[in-house]
Amino acid sequence: MSRLPKLRSTSPPTVHTISGPTLAVPSTITTRTNLKRKADTIEEEPGDGVVQEQPRRKIAALGTARPTRPLQPARAGAANGGRTASGSALPAPVPKPLTKPRAPAITRQAPRTRGTSAPPTQRPRPKPPSGAANRTRAAAGRNAGSRTGANSIDDELMTERANLASLRSQHDLIFAQLSESRALELNHRRELVGFSDEIEQLKKKHTGEIEELEERMQQRAKEMEDITEELRLCREDLERERENTTQLRVVIGEGETKVSELETQVSDLEGQNSRLRAQNAGLEASLAETRRQLSASDDKLSILKQEVVEAEFERRKLHNMVQELKGNIRVFCRVRPILPADALSNGQQLAIEDVAADIDYPNPDAETPNVIQLTSSTPAFSGAPRKETHTFTFDRVFPPQSSQEQVFEEIELLVQSVVDGYNVCVFAYGQTGSGKSWTMEGGSADGQAGMIPRAVEQVFRVAGEMKNRGWEYHIEGEFLEIYNETIHDLLTKDSDYDSSKKKHEIKHDPKTHTTRVTNITTVPLTTPSQVHTLLSLAHSRRSVAATLVNERSSRSHSVFILRIAGTHVGIPTEPGAPPTGGTGEKCSGCLNLVDLAGSERLNVSFANGSGPGGLPEKERVKETQNINKSLSALGDVIAALGDKYEREKSGKGEGHVPYRNSKLTYLLQNSLSGSSKTLMFLNLSPLAAHSGESLTSLRFATKVNNTQIGGAKKSGKS
């Protein structure tokens, strides 16, 4: 709704107030005073023709008082009944001013308006009042003679005429004002139309504004709802926060209690701290004393370490002496058990007694059973077989029931010698099928491991123990075969190792007393179990080369070489720390484990010109000759070593040792001479059928056993 006030369509009555004052035409001649007053009154009208609105004044009547006639009755006033019953003019109602500021102040123009839009009417010129003329004529009649009186009247008449002229001019002025008022009214009407349009526009504008405002109000209402919802949530949050605050206050209360408790504890601890500081001062003094003692202990420790090194050196010396006392060449005799296959003859199972050789062990319960008796039967001239018992004594005799472990116990001290830097050679000698491979390599089941895997394990064990004494070791292995006086690498990656083009030569270093084979595969050993892989590989190589009947292993020598090199690096002062106190001493040892070819004689192998395994006789003869040659060379070397020792002992000079007579003896040169230790396993067949061959082997082994090749031989050896 528009706030503008409604405009009245009717003209304000105030515009007619100019016509309000009643001009009374004097009908009688008034006194000079009255006329003067009237003139004064007229002269009081503003010079610019603007009639003052308030207060309304009447022009005093000229002459005698009689009812005055209004010069022009106000229409609006008449229309509104604005005249009283007595004919006096009612005051015109004051128009309400337009509140719109742009509207012209109508009231200011009011004096010029006529109060009507009608054109001003031409009023007839008023005729001189007929009564006055009559009265003048009467007076002239009565006072014809009185010239003074007549002059006076003339003057008064002149005055009245002047007044009349004045009134006329006033009348004209009023009409002019009325015309202006009408023009003004027209303008006002036009303005009114403009105002109406403006009002319409404002109405439209206001309607738009109202709609906009209503829309805004709706938005505000929506916002209000949102805010109300938010407020509700905030209140809920506030409520929760209040609860939290309450809980926190409880916690704070508890915390404060704890703080006070802790403060009490802190003060207690501070007391303890000061006591501990005092104790600490005492401890520092004792620490200084302990450090002094520790320094003294360090000095003592280095002395002890030196003593340990010296003791270790002494131990090795003594150990070597023990080994030498046992003899630098030792011979162990081992008889294998009778196998089920041994009692089979042409598909027939024979009794054990019927196939067993007559072998006896005279001192089985001795601390070291070392005697073996073989009773052989030779046909006598009388026809009855002649039995002959041969007694042999060795370093140790192992009957068929001896386990691998028992056998190894006797050689494990030799392994210690290898770790100490000595060369050791262990070889198995015996006819085919006597148990050489079993002794050296053993079986795959638990407890069946032979000397090679056990020796390797022992080397690692001893090396581990020696590490605690400041020694660090590098261990590596080689496995080769000597067949027909040719060296073959059993660990080569070539599948056909037998026909390998690689040539292997034996090289000795006289300074270090070490032996190397050229182009041989050397495998670094980091764990004892690696040796099983090497043995399996060697087996697979040899089985490929084997003939149908005759296995390659029976006709060739196999040598497993274990090299160990040690350095004294010292002992770490604490775990993870580098070792200290090492002497830098170096030692290297070599363990040769040799599985010799079958030692049986050529004449028992074949007789009809065709060798076993389908080999041509020529090849077979060559093969057997090489075996015999190398085994004979071994015996010759051992005998020469004994002879050499005797000559040296008796001062007869050095004797010659024929190492070069075979590849085998040349390879084992450094392991058979000097301070090296040699152990020979004599493997015997338990079968009666092999008694002759066993006797030959026993005699050969006895020769070896009786040989002294350095150091003291133990007493009791014959």
Ligand SMILES: Nc1ncnc2c1ncn2[C@@H]1O[C@H](COP(=O)(O)OP(=O)(O)OP(=O)(O)O)[C@@H](O)[C@H]1O
């Ligand atoms: N102490 C033993 N206990 C059980 N079985 C054994 C023992 N010694 C040898 N044998 C078995 O006797 C058989 C022959 O042994 P082995 O192969 O070791 O003889 P070898 O002398 O090496 O023969 P070759 O010269 O042909 O290689 C094998 O079957 C082996 O398992």
